Amino acid sequence: MTEETSAGSKRKSRSSPATNHIKRHSISLNHPIVTELAPECNAGVRVTFRDVTAAAYRTKSGIQKTPLVRSGALSSILGLELYLKKEYELRTGSFKERGARNALLKLNEEERKVGVIAASAGNHALALAYHGGQLGINVTVVMPVVAPIMKISQCQGMGANVIVHGATIAEAKDHAMTIKEKGGQIYINGYDHPDIIAGQGTIGLEICSQVEDIDAIIVPVGGAGLIAGVAVAAKNMNPDVKIIGVEAMRCKSYTEALKAGKPVRAATHVSLADGLAVPTVGLNAFVTAQPLVDKIVTVSEKAIALAILRLIEMEKAVVEGSGVVGLAALLDGLLPELKGKKVVTILCGGNIDTTVLGRCLERGLAADGRLLSFTVVVKDAPGGMNSLTQALTDSGASIKDILHERAWLLEDVFAVRVRCMVETRNSDHTEEVKNILTTNFRHVEFIGMSDHSTDTLQGP
Numbered sequence: 001m002t003e004e005t006s007a008g009s010k011r012k013s014r015s016s017p018a019t020n021h022i023k024r025h026s027i028s029l030n031h032p033i034v035t036e037l038a039p040e041c042n043a044g045v046r047v048t049f050r051d052v053t054a055a056a057y058r059t060k061s062g063i064q065k066t067p068l069v070r071s072g073a074l075s076s077i078l079g080l081e082l083y084l085k086k087e088y089e090l091r092t093g094s095f096k097e098r099g100a101r102n103a104l105l106k107l108n109e110e111e112r113k114v115g116v117i118a119a120s121a122g123n124h125a126l127a128l129a130y131h132g133g134q135l136g137i138n139v140t141v142v143m144p145v146v147a148p149i150m151k152i153s154q155c156q157g158m159g160a161n162v163i164v165h166g167a168t169i170a171e172a173k174d175h176a177m178t179i180k181e182k183g184g185q186i187y188i189n190g191y192d193h194p195d196i197i198a199g200q201g202t203i204g205l206e207i208c209s210q211v212e213d214i215d216a217i218i219v220p221v222g223g224a225g226l227i228a229g230v231a232v233a234a235k236n237m238n239p240d241v242k243i244i245g246v247e248a249m250r251c252k253s254y255t256e257a258l259k260a261g262k263p264v265r266a267a268t269h270v271s272l273a274d275g276l277a278v279p280t281v282g283l284n285a286f287v288t289a290q291p292l293v294d295k296i297v298t299v300s301e302k303a304i305a306l307a308i309l310r311l312i313e314m315e316k317a318v319v320e321g322s323g324v325v326g327l328a329a330l331l332d333g334l335l336p337e338l339k340g341k342k343v344v345t346i347l348c349g350g351n352i353d354t355t356v357l358g359r360c361l362e363r364g365l366a367a368d369g370r371l372l373s374f375t376v377v378v379k380d381a382p383g384g385m386n387s388l389t390q391a392l393t394d395s396g397a398s399i400k401d402i403l404h405e406r407a408w409l410l411e412d413v414f415a416v417r418v419r420c421m422v423e424t425r426n427s428d429h430t431e432e433v434k435n436i437l438t439t440n441f442r443h444v445e446f447i448g449m450s451d452h453s454t455d456t457l458q459g460p
Helices: 032-036 047-059 072-078 095-103 109-114 123-135 149-157 169-183 193-202 201-208 225-237 255-262 283-289 299-314 325-331 355-365 384-395 429-442
Strands: 002-004 010-012 068-070 081-086 116-119 140-144 162-165 216-222 242-248 295-297 342-346 371-379 398-405 415-423 442-447 454-457
Touching: 002 032, 047 095, 047 116, 047 193, 047 201, 047 225, 068 201, 072 299, 081 201, 095 123, 095 193, 095 201, 109 371, 116 123, 116 169, 123 140, 123 149, 140 169, 162 169, 193 225, 193 283, 201 225, 216 225, 216 325, 225 242, 225 283, 242 255, 242 325, 255 295, 283 454, 295 325, 299 325, 299 355, 325 342, 342 371, 355 371, 371 384, 371 429, 384 398, 384 415, 384 429, 429 442
Parallel strands: 081 342, 116 140, 140 162, 216 242, 216 342, 242 295
Antiparallel strands: 002 010, 068 081, 371 415, 371 442, 398 415, 442 454
């Protein structure tokens, strides 16, 4: 028995119970977006509940059930009952393991021999490398030069053949497809392959078995494979549950697909939620998710940074930007209809570089009104700087950075400009510090406030 792939070539059908139950959407295999998105996928496939349950059975020995815990602190400040699904506790630090293992286990004997290939900057590569090693399947991953060195090293340590090529993930994928054509490896798309989508859906099965009477599940959205799988599982087990997707404002590929009625290329920009920066959602993922997703919202970089900070401070959890967007939407007041409801948000990954984490924490503090940056003019004489530092000491602010500038203050040769950044307890404390500065000093300019404004205030 054979089936036509989107590229028009024939291949053997896999002997799996799930294969016979995959439904095709009405979108044609000749749809113009297919070649751009995923020529290795069966374009127009709608993943079913049976596919997800089969994936759960298939992967149960290799994927641990992740914790789903109620956050008392966050529930209190948000005014709802919030549960956190901790996917970052999986071996490679993200939910990607579920789909990767399912896809690898679905390979037939011939496909296992030739191995698999994928393009990824991080989590999908790690998942394939780890489970490929566990199952004895050769894995090649093409990673762009912007991929973190730590993740490249981890993939190599897990036995994968790592090729660093291309300035972007798109260039890395083109190179991977070239290698595939020459070597015959099976290309596994990280978010649109039907077996990947079915594997991600096992999260939905777990959530519904761990907490009863859930009102809503909030899911990060990048390529849409995660929300597609979770929606299939959750809606079949609880038709009343609301499935809400959250995108980064700097990459709204699913929102643009909804407007167009099909996947289209969206503008992408650098984001703290880098794992969601997929310019075009998967076609299979889109046709699966579209009838089941109740709402999509987008969150700002400020909200993402604040959510990372809140999880570290309140839950002692280090979660990457892509994984916190659900919490970010709640903190930013984008989902007021969930007040008083029982809500689950999926913390889908924890692979964040330490340097990026440091930047996120600083931005989170700024977004929370706990960092104040300003310049102030003081006397260029003994005691001038002391008057400033003493005023800050008396206010209770903590100096994080300070710079003395003489050359750029031209109007007064007997004065000096001081650039300073201080940490405060909260936004109210920040206002107190501002008042003290403007009362005691002249030409105070506040920069980098929580609303990114610049204020210039004249003192006495």
